Amino acid sequence: MFDYLLNNEQITLRDQARDFVKSIPRKMILDMDADKIQFxxxxxxxxxxxxxxxxxxxEKWGGRGMDWVSTCMVMEEIGVLGYIFACTFGVGAELVCDAIILHGTDDQKERYVKPLLKGEIFAAECLTEPRGGSDFFGTTTTARDMGDHFLLNGQKRFIVGGEGADYFLVYARTDTDVEPRNGISCFIVDRQEGVETQYLYGLMGCRGGGAARMVFKDVKVPRYNLVGELNQGVKIFNTMMIPERLGTAAMTIGAAAPAVDVATGYTSKRKAFGKPVAAFQGVSFQVAEAVTLLDAARAMIYTTARAVDGKIYEKKIRRLVSQSKKFVTESCQKAVHNAMQVMGGIGYTNIYPVERIFRDLRLASIWTGTNEVMSMIIANEWYKEYWLKKKSGKIRNMDEDAAEAHAVDEKIFE
Structure with missing residues (x-):
């Protein structure tokens, strides 16, 4: 943790989060990984x-009135317990609540945000469908307008908290005669008749979070549970990509750090050829790389968090958040890879938690938008940004800084 980036209030919150993490019994972690605990x-x-x-x-709705830097710090600390702890923590409190806080009514905040933040009820977000993951606008779930309510039908899958949630944030087509971007709405759907948890997935890692396939059959959703405006779900989706991806990145650091910690202790004590294996550069340099990657990831997270707090223009935030999600998750996966590698065979067993962490973190570059999608967004936004800077005339034309820059006949583009 970069303590010098935090103020006293944030350090107090961090210490509270750390005390909470220390209090969680080892058995809960093991039982979740064994799927003995489903949520x-x-x-x-x-x-x-x-x-x-x-x-x-x-504070009016149960928060502390703090900022994104504080949120990232808490998510990192919670991630130390295991990636799935941070997933379930974040899905309700940082994704679902975010949509309602930013776009919902005061009545919705009173009924759904306040009790969730108190830990009295739980929520899940329903985006992914059986026919597609990153293709958000390809949703086939529908909500037919019946006047005072909507009739919801469809399926969602890989829903963290599908087993355990009391209500769901569901996106559905409400107008099938227009472009999908202009015909999707967002709803709060209580667990009720017609809401079925049909299947729990056997996951490689991140077990115990109740990841399920949800089926909605003629579910009556009251009109007052429409979040935001009718057919304007894209506005909610766009704002939610910040907690989806920045939160994911922050918690990945916390989940990866224990593997590096364990590997550091192990290589300091494990001896070969008469001395600790940490004395060999083939080992210590891999640990050094892991530590460097984690610190670089933190630097990117806190820089991006401050940008979001500063409310810089939307397209720049979109790029920074996507970069953070891609770089941080891949860096953390590499750090855990190094940790397992320097521990040798014992790292591949369940004698140490590194193998569980390795399994858990494989999810990081897949969910909340694959890293390939992040690259698409980064490239798209960067090229736009490049040409805007060029057209502004406020930056140096670097093309001219070459000895033969005048050889225009050699600059052939078609």
Whole structure:
């Protein structure tokens, strides 16, 4: 943690989060990984009791009135327990609540945000469908306008908290006669008749979070549970990409750090050829690379968090958040890879937690938008930004800084 980037209030919150993380019993971590626990209710209830969730939201709705830097710090600390702890912590408090805080009514905030942040109820976000993941606008779930309510039908899958959530944030087509971008709406859907958890996935890692396929069959959703405007779900989706991806990146650092910690201790004590293996550069340099990657990831996270807090223009934030998600998740995966490598065979067993962390973090570059999608966004926004800077005339024309820059006949583009 970069303590010097935090103020006293944030350091106090960090210490509270650390105390909470230390209090979680080892058995809960093991039982979740073994799928003996399908959803960590007690964990979320205690986090709510300690007022650790949604710290950037107004106190009026159960938050602490803090900022994105504070949120990233908390997400990193929670991630130390394991990636799935941070996933379940973040899905409700940082994704679902974010949509309602930014776009919902006061009544919705009173009924759904406040009790969730207290740990009294739980929520899940429903984006991915069986026919596609990153293709958000290809949703086939529909909500037919019946006047005072909507009739919801469709399926969502890979829903973290599908087993355990009391309500769901669901995107559905409400106008099939227009471009999908202009015909999707967002709803708060209570667990009720017609809401079915049909299948729990057997995951490689990140177990115990209740990842499920959800089926909605003629579910009556009251009109007052429409979030934002009708057919304007894209506005909510766009703002949610910040907590989706920046939060994911921050918690990945916390989840990766224990592997590097374990590997550092192990290589300091494990001896070969008469001395600790850390004395060999083939080992210590891999640990050094892992530490450097984690610190570089933190630097990117806190820089991006401050940019979001500063509300710089939307397209720049979109690029920075996407870069953070891609760079941080891949850097953390590499750091855990190094940790396992320097520990040798023992790192591949469940004698140490590195193998679990390795399995868990494979999800990081897949969910909340694959890293390939992040690259598409980064490239798209960067090229736009480049030409805007060129057209502004406010920066040096670097093309001219070459000895033969005048050889225009050699500059052939078609």
């Amino acid at each position: 960590p209710r007690e964990f979320l209830q205690e986090a709510g009791r300690l007022n650790l969730m949604g710290c950037r939201y107004p």
